[in-house]
Amino acid sequence: MTKLQETYGVIGAGSFGTAVANLLAENGRVLLYARSKKAIENIKNNTHRNQDIHENIEVTNDIESFCKQCNLIFPVIPSDSFRYMLDDFKPYLKASHILIHATKGLHVEHNLGEDVVLKKESVYTMSELILKNTGVVRVGCMAGPNLASELALKQPAATVIASQFNEVIDEGQKALKSTRLRVYGSNELRGVELAGVLKNYVAISAGIIAGIGYGENSKAMLITRGMAESIYIAKALGYNEKAFLGIAGVGDLIATCNSPKSRNNTVGRYLAEGKTLAEIKENMSEVAEGVKTVQIIHSLKNYGFKSPIADILYRIIFNDLSVENALEFLMRFPTSEDADYIS
Amino acid sequence: MAESQQPIKNRLAYTIADPYEWPITKLSADKELFLKEVIEKTEASIFERMHNAQLLHDELKGILYKEKNRLTKQHWKSDKPEESIFWSEIKKKILETDKIENEEEKYKKDKKLMHKILKHYAHEIVANFDPKTHKITRKILPWVFSRLMNASPGNRLRFLWASRKTIYEKLKITGPIEQIRELSKKGTVIVVPTHFSNLDSPTIGFVLDSIGLPAFTYGAGINLFTVKFISKWMNDLGAYKLDRRKKNIPYLELLKSYSAVAIQRGAHSLFFPGGTRSKSGALEDKLKLGLLGTAIEAQRENLQKYTEESAKKVFIVPVVLNYHFVMEAESLVNQHLSIMGKEQFIYSKNNLSTSFKVIKLFFKFLTATPGMTVSFAEPMDVLGNEVDNDGNSINSVGQKVSIKDYFLLNEELNEDKQRESVYTRRLADKIAVKFHSSNTVLSSHLLAFAAFEIVKNQNKMLDIYELLRVPEDEISISKNDLKEAIEKIKLKLLELESDKKIKLSKQINDNTDSIIKHGLKNLGVYHSKLPLIKKDKHTITTQNIKLLYFYHNRLEGYKLDKLFA
Numbered sequence: 001m002t003k004l005q006e007t008y009g010v011i012g013a014g015s016f017g018t019a020v021a022n023l024l025a026e027n028g029r030v031l032l033y034a035r036s037k038k039a040i041e042n043i044k045n046n047t048h049r050n051q052d053i054h055e056n057i058e059v060t061n062d063i064e065s066f067c068k069q070c071n072l073i074f075p076v077i078p079s080d081s082f083r084y085m086l087d088d089f090k091p092y093l094k095a096s097h098i099l100i101h102a103t104k105g106l107h108v109e110h111n112l113g114e115d116v117v118l119k120k121e122s123v124y125t126m127s128e129l130i131l132k133n134t135g136v137v138r139v140g141c142m143a144g145p146n147l148a149s150e151l152a153l154k155q156p157a158a159t160v161i162a163s164q165f166n167e168v169i170d171e172g173q174k175a176l177k178s179t180r181l182r183v184y185g186s187n188e189l190r191g192v193e194l195a196g197v198l199k200n201y202v203a204i205s206a207g208i209i210a211g212i213g214y215g216e217n218s219k220a221m222l223i224t225r226g227m228a229e230s231i232y233i234a235k236a237l238g239y240n241e242k243a244f245l246g247i248a249g250v251g252d253l254i255a256t257c258n259s260p261k262s263r264n265n266t267v268g269r270y271l272a273e274g275k276t277l278a279e280i281k282e283n284m285s286e287v288a289e290g291v292k293t294v295q296i297i298h299s300l301k302n303y304g305f306k307s308p309i310a311d312i313l314y315r316i317i318f319n320d321l322s323v324e325n326a327l328e329f330l331m332r333f334p335t336s337e338d339a340d341y342i343s
Numbered sequence: 344m345a346e347s348q349q350p351i352k353n354r355l356a357y358t359i360a361d362p363y364e365w366p367i368t369k370l371s372a373d374k375e376l377f378l379k380e381v382i383e384k385t386e387a388s389i390f391e392r393m394h395n396a397q398l399l400h401d402e403l404k405g406i407l408y409k410e411k412n413r414l415t416k417q418h419w420k421s422d423k424p425e426e427s428i429f430w431s432e433i434k435k436k437i438l439e440t441d442k443i444e445n446e447e448e449k450y451k452k453d454k455k456l457m458h459k460i461l462k463h464y465a466h467e468i469v470a471n472f473d474p475k476t477h478k479i480t481r482k483i484l485p486w487v488f489s490r491l492m493n494a495s496p497g498n499r500l501r502f503l504w505a506s507r508k509t510i511y512e513k514l515k516i517t518g519p520i521e522q523i524r525e526l527s528k529k530g531t532v533i534v535v536p537t538h539f540s541n542l543d544s545p546t547i548g549f550v551l552d553s554i555g556l557p558a559f560t561y562g563a564g565i566n567l568f569t570v571k572f573i574s575k576w577m578n579d580l581g582a583y584k585l586d587r588r589k590k591n592i593p594y595l596e597l598l599k600s601y602s603a604v605a606i607q608r609g610a611h612s613l614f615f616p617g618g619t620r621s622k623s624g625a626l627e628d629k630l631k632l633g634l635l636g637t638a639i640e641a642q643r644e645n646l647q648k649y650t651e652e653s654a655k656k657v658f659i660v661p662v663v664l665n666y667h668f669v670m671e672a673e674s675l676v677n678q679h680l681s682i683m684g685k686e687q688f689i690y691s692k693n694n695l696s697t698s699f700k701v702i703k704l705f706f707k708f709l710t711a712t713p714g715m716t717v718s719f720a721e722p723m724d725v726l727g728n729e730v731d732n733d734g735n736s737i738n739s740v741g742q743k744v745s746i747k748d749y750f751l752l753n754e755e756l757n758e759d760k761q762r763e764s765v766y767t768r769r770l771a772d773k774i775a776v777k778f779h780s781s782n783t784v785l786s787s788h789l790l791a792f793a794a795f796e797i798v799k800n801q802n803k804m805l806d807i808y809e810l811l812r813v814p815e816d817e818i819s820i821s822k823n824d825l826k827e828a829i830e831k832i833k834l835k836l837l838e839l840e841s842d843k844k845i846k847l848s849k850q851i852n853d854n855t856d857s858i859i860k861h862g863l864k865n866l867g868v869y870h871s872k873l874p875l876i877k878k879d880k881h882t883i884t885t886q887n888i889k890l891l892y893f894y895h896n897r898l899e900g901y902k903l904d905k906l907f908a
Contacts, residue, residue, distance in 0.1 A: 006753070071753050090740065095726075095748035135738040137726070137749065137769075138762075166761045167752060 009070030012077035025054035067092035079105025104196035143248035145255030162192035191243030200290030202226030206257035207268015236305035355555035365557035470583035518719025530656035561613035606641035622679035624896035727773035790862030791894035
């Protein structure tokens with residue numbers, strides 16, 4: 001073992017967290033923070049979530065010592081637990097820490113529901129949540145077509161690190177890059193985060209299309225129009241289209257919409273089978289981010305964007321609209337000029 | 344962080360009694376070494392950028408061309424006659440180096456030439472501080488201030504026996520003043536005021552002196568240094584000269600280094616982060632970042648040079664100046680509208696270009712003003728964190744933090760210009776927020792806002808430019824509508840006040856009739872055409888809608904217009 005200078009931190013030992021830890025381990029020592037005893041046990045035994053554990057990875061559940069040892073930390077946990085994780089870590093996080101999260105989800109301070117109307121100020125991306133709840137200022141995100149199972153098989157892939165700070169991008173690139181991962185940089189932090197989030201519900205829709213048994217034409221239509229819709233939403237909320245045309249946007253969209261392995265895609269397949277949300281929840285250990293994403297889009301009522309795919313998906317999930325009726329509605333929806341999001 | 348809500352009643356004693364002990368005095372006494380440091384810092388930065396003979400030589404030629412142009416086409420009275428001789432010499436030298444073929448030798452010669460130019464600029468810019476001049480000024484000014492402010496027109500006789508203390512009845516100074524005084528002893532204070540009028544500089548200078556802070560250094564347009572004795576007087580009071588015609592990189596870098604080194608040496612400084620005066624009358628939300636960045640740079644360099652305990656801390660204190668009446672309102676709003684484009688507003692050029700005119704204006708203003716408020720906001724560190732009375736930084740989640748952490752990468756303190764540019768933008772945003780939360784609503788602002796919104800609603804089909812061309816005699820606002828509008832806005836203002844997002848002056852708590860009466864009495868009263876005037880018992884009109892727009896803008900940025908949508 002060569003002498004390692006850096007200690008990188010990863011918070012969360014889910015399948016993606018474990019994959020990120022394995023990538024980092026090629027460039028330094030890695031501390032992997034896990035909460036469950038079973039995960040800690042697994043990691044110590046060198047296999048966890050169907051992945052081998054790199055020898056440079058150490059597992060811990062001691063937050064204070066974790067924060068003392070790592071300057072660069074990658075939180076990789078579901079958006080629903082993100083806020084609680086920050087509360088636990090807050091006393092030990094300082095302005096000298098750099099946080100690059102890999103969570104493609106949003107946080108909302110209110111309960112979501114049919115008649116809830118949200119202002120964009122009360123919807124937080126994970127980087128905004130970090131800034132609001134800790135003393136860390138140098139934040140970034142990692143996004144792109146990075147299916148954990150394929151990363152574990154050491155297949156080539158690309159990812160993007162976005163931050164307002166060039167040093168965050170540089171540090172992230174140094175930590176992650178390898179011969180099997182190309183790491184791009186971007187200063188459009190919010191755009192990249194939003195692209196990663198909005199692709200979730202398009203992936204559910206793609207799962208539905210696949211579940212019904214439709215082929216590539218239908219899927220391609222969904223992916224391109226889904227991307228257009230995401231851009232309309234982002235523009236209405238004050239962001240530009242740049243990130244959506246990059247790795248975190250169209251790149252991630254193609255991967256997730258085509259992969260039956262993705263959690264969002266699986267939800268779509270179940271919906272096509274006519275399962276209700278409650279039934280789906282019983283079958284899955286964590287609910288896909290995309291369900292929350294459509295709820296949030298549904299609640300952002302006052303921003304004047306048109307989002308037929310998200311609207312219909314909402315009605316399928318929450319108002320028991322049948323998949324057949326939904327598709328008919330979508331096909332009848334008036335068309336607009338193609339690619340009108342590029343000026 | 345106790346805030347004294349009560350305006351100060353008397354001038355406060357200096358935090359450092361002996362002016363010879365003030366940082367600015369010491370800086371002035373050590374001028375040559377100070378300038379040397381400034382020039383060295385500038386050179387380090389520009390030679391990094393112009394790292395070969397070609398780049399540097401091109402820059403020198405560019406500077407020469409622009410300077411020659413300035414002297415012939417943009418000549419100002421303040422330009423010294425020996426300047427053309429200086430630049431002719433530089434020209435001769437540039438022509439000489441032109442011929443040198445050896446790159447190394449050429450670079451060396453050009454570096455020397457650049458040094459010469461920087462030295463020339465540095466001596467032009469540099470401020471002085473003379474405690475004696477300050478002492479005399481300090482004796483005379485309050486006398487002038489208080490007498491002028493008491494002598495409203497038609498009441499000239501009072502001029503002679505007005506009592507001194509009344510000055511702080513008209514000039515209301517509020518905010519966490521004790522804390523600011525404490526911090527001035529512990530670190531370097533940078534005051535960043537809003538900028539509406541040419542009178543802001545003398546006013547804020549007087550205010551800072553009133554709360555007992557040692558003298559501040561500040562940048563003043565070189566165009567104000569025309570009359571010799573005034574020029575010397577301003578210079579002796581800590582003013583350094585800024586020439587907005589000079590836009591070459593070395594000059595701008597030199598100014599930044601000047602500011603950064605002065606801050607490092609503990610000289611309390613005054614920046615107008617809005618740059619030029621707010622032309623629309625709205626509070627600044629897009630702040631000029633250049634000088635603000637020097638505060639962050641100075642703080643980082645202090646931390647690099649000294650241990651954290653002994654490194655001087657830099658504190659940022661936003662200040663909002665509120666007037667019922669901005670003397671230059673008319674020309675400012677016209678400039679604003681012509682910059683916004685769309686319409687060819689013809690306006691007489693704002694001709695306050697010499698110090699003499701400004702002083703004349705100042706006297707006129709002081710006799711005329713119905714009073715003003717100066718509100719200090721809570722001080723921050725350069726990262727925009729709140730600070731406690733001992734100068735400790737408290738971050739947004741309430742933790743006591745070390746500012747060194749913000750400049751560390753992998754446990755090492757390093758310089759990262761891009762990082763600091765992000766920090767500068769964050770700081771500017773925080774200052775803009777403080778400008779809004781420390782803004783004090785005067786009766787006249789509320790009145791102007793309500794009246795303009797009513798006019799806007801009466802003419803829903805018109806855009807802002809068309810609206811501002813509606814003939815004034817067609818405008819009529821019923822008193823009842825006005826009352827209703829004011830009450831509606833007031834409710835929202837009270838809500839904002841309890842959220843600490845704005846401050847309200849005493850008059851706003853009066854009943855609506857009194858607000859209207861007080862507002863009408865004070866709103867831009869000394870304009871020849873009034874922004875609002877009674878038409879008859881039940882209606883009000885304007886004599887100049889653009890002025891009404893200007894004063895209305897003071898309450899922009901709080902989404903109050905949504906009340907009328």
